[in-house]
Amino acid sequence: MQKEGITVNEEQLLYSSSHEWVRLREDEGGKVATIGISAFAVQQLTDLVFMELPEVGRQIAAGEEFGEVESVKAVSPLYSPVDGEIIAVNSELPDRLETLGDDPYEKGWIMKVRLTDESSLARLMDYSAYQKQCSEEG
Helix, strand or coil: CEECCEECCHHHCEECCCCEEEEEEEECCEEEEEEEECHHHHHHHCCEEEEECCCCCCEECCCCEEEEEEECCCEEEEECCCEEEEEEECCCHHHCCHHHHHCCCCCCCCEEEEEEEHHHHHHCECHHHHHHHHHHHC
16 A cells, blocks of 8 residues: 555554554654554454544543444454544545545544543554454454
């Protein structure tokens, strides 16, 4: 997956146990986390029909529910993997849920959060630990 000459590599992302991914970048105001849900989560949900996005400007804590995604099988809450302020949401995503299956790590991002506390990053998994969790879940 390409963006401005940068390849989005799943192995360079961090993951929560609830299947959200995090891509970090430095910004003038500190670190910004782009957050989405993993390809594994999308495959498990199948046939997505609805997504609720959070509000820009909201303060959020790691582990706090920020929205939900609904499939024909189930409604799944979405949890923030980091602490911070929501500075952007992918407002086109609820009308184009197929993007989550086609490109979950680039065009399928859900929100961007300016970190207020980086300690939550220590609870996230690297790619190999996340792959192990997914294989155990089947």
